[in-house]
Amino acid sequence: MPITPPSGLVHPLQPIAALPRGVYVPMPAFFHPSSPTSPPDDTLDIPATQRHTARLLAAGVAGLVVHGSNGEAVHLSRRERRAAIEAVADTVRHDADYSHAPFPIIAGCSAQSVRETIELCREARDAGATHALVLPPGYYRGLMDRDGFVGFFREVAERSPLPLVIYNYPAAANGVDLNSDEILALAACPRIVGVKLTCGNTGKLARVVDGAPRVRGGRDDFLVAGGSADFILQGLVVGAHGTISGFANLAPRACVRIGELFEAGRLEEAQELQREVAKADWLAIRYGFVGVKAAMPMFHGPGEASCAVPRLPFKRLDEAGEAVTEIREGMASVLEIEKGLVAKAVGGK
Template structure:
């Protein structure tokens, strides 16, 4: 088992494209993988919230992981890491998903707390769940804290720190989509940075997250503008804070717009501006197009997409 944390960098929580009959659109998925890798991301997060994980069966999950790993290798991006969503309602099912993901090529598992029996999920129960999974998992875990998809379960910094300390080399990070910068700061300050990766989970607080100790970012907007997120990371590392703040403001406005359109809307934006896939979600999620989005949503997205294309053009000349 690898015991190192995920490398510092930008990670895209990949959307899953479907054909009209709702089967996997592997051609669109591969086109998306290629654009992300060429944009400079450090890794891809498969089968997370943006990947419609609850809508995929085991065979489809395995297919996507294998396709992604083999295609990245074929393109020469062998160091791009794969973090794979493996959360389920029981320890047993979570371990099955992790085992399948590991065999298919995953480097890390991203695990939500179980949320079906919400009232029973006390901090002690949640911590026992993660420790039980970590004890038997084939690959290291990242704790996924996203109250919006777990009926409000919000894992505290105390719980995250306890879990990391009691499961060294097995629980190696967390994704904080909750947006709690104080939590991110506390986790960073209490755990060794060389062995635990606390990730900001949205673009709209990427730069503040870096200041607080984020290991980069895992952000839905990176599906649209990956190179621009890498640019912000580089500005931060180079100490160009004023320029970084200006770019962060554009990403924050675009991320705010993207949050209003849902997963299908993210795919519709990608389809319209980059020429692959469609805005189709698996039912009960709907299908949409860019034409259905109002100007208030599109303008901040068009702004960052234009900057993304300029950034990619600049990189291609280097």
Template sequence: MSPLTNGVSSANGQVSRPLRPGIYAPIPTFFLPESEDLDLPSFETHIARTATAGVGPLIAGSMGEALHLSHAERATLIRTARKTLDGVGLTHIPLVVGTGAGSTRETIELCKEAAEAGADYAIAVISGYFAGVLGGHKAGLKAYWTEIAEKSPIPVMIYNYPAACGGIDLDSDIISELAVECPNLCGVKLTCGNVGKLTRVADIVSGSDFASKFPRKNKNAPFLVLGGYVDFVVPSTYANGHGAITGLANVAPHASVKLFELSVASLNDASLLPEAQRFQGILARADFTIAKASIAGTKYLLEKLYGYGGVPRKPLPPISSDAGQALWDHPHTQDLIKLERELSGKVKAR
């Protein structure tokens, strides 16, 4: 059983769906051709597909083109996702929602709106527009997440993504200090891909005395250290990490979850480590290849595999047909698809 399939429900005002180690996917936002309005049926189908495989959904993240969404559209997606999960019997699976915006004020506003729409957790990236000022301003960086955590009605995760933030890259000291000082912070997503940073932060927050010395505001929201790619789940597990939030889980949810489960199980049964390493190799190669095609490439693969995906919202361009076919035909992609089909038991995709 996946760690994401064991939760509780509660009618009180606290988080009723615990945040657990595992695999999460930043869910794409699908758009109707021509109008670019939200394609909610495809969104619902994809939420159900990934969640039933054991993948936790992250709504309105980078893969979800949050920058292209209005506040109202974000709320619609959250409500739709919650309704979809509940409709397929996955009432225990939490919703993590991207709330990062250009200002601290708007980010807090988005956190409040997300909570009202049904989000359980928020994840906030800092804007890179003023990276020239903020990048080397430790106090300013800490103040951003500190204030958000203080004022958000739901726990907040730090999102460290230098490529989307003008190069702003939080070091392990800043992240660790925030974890200690902000009881409403529930983790960090490291899309910087820095395994050493993950090791240093995980060593602090996974210590036996961290929870007692620095208790979280909500007991169901521990501080998780999550990779931003699936290509280092095995080493992350052995460094006391907690899984990953990975775009690849949209394409291969069963394989991504199985990799995490094998990695965790191998801690107690060393005979499973070779199989975990085999999975890691296949997924790491696919992650390297598919990530370079970005959002458009992932949507292309979903279209090929499942019949939905479409293209990004303008001005983000679609992938060309030649580049898309090359991505599909790439041996790294095909190895991943073969593994996913073996695990899911599904017939050959079109």
């Protein structure tokens, strides 16, 4: 049965490929560091962005996210947002496998109004993104009811040139936490194709996994992903399609491996690896994107030291400080696991 375009639609209605299962990585924003004798630089480091993109592609991730909360989107200008997406898209064009469908590049396009959100979606599309990741508009939370939040996503989906992934992250949306009924109501929209559940509610995840095919005419094409690496396996057990995890910037192969072990029926090995990843991810959760950045040179070599720089008002964690010591010690086990998986990949299976 053909889909009737809703009124106000400004994009050509075309078939939308389902997002593939697997690990999606919300990339950090990389900035040039300042020297002790120079004023702050913190301009975008495009070479570092492209090196990291290539690294993640080689690790076998399913897709990339640019300008999520891990990527300091709120610290970037519109011009910088476009430049970062273009850098990632350029690397993907050279390195990714396009044999089945375009490699997913999901761009954070969150704003408080429908109009600006759509503008961000258009700019992301023009820069090379394939999908848009959108938060509920929480600034005026007290003046909006639940129907208002659902209506926001429907309005954006009707007019956006990119299909949407819902970003359910209460901490970044003034406490707005979409429930499973609301997410399923949005899953019925053909141009809303997935959800990232950073709320960490695996019961909600299970309900959405169960209900989405029913509201989408029997198709299992609505990506349901957890929002951190500490419950990849728990999500897979109840039917999740993968994860969108900031920790995967550090140990992408370990995160991918959890899914491989689960699919192969090697549950005890998957459980053991998940426990190690969860312990390390707790430090990434506690210290946030600044902690993930601090760990970049630990996992990817001293040449990535510049990747540890956040944008003011945030400051780089002190290399000799307690936080970095705790991160180094707490992530040591997963670092060794990741090194072993890299060595195995390089040396051949």
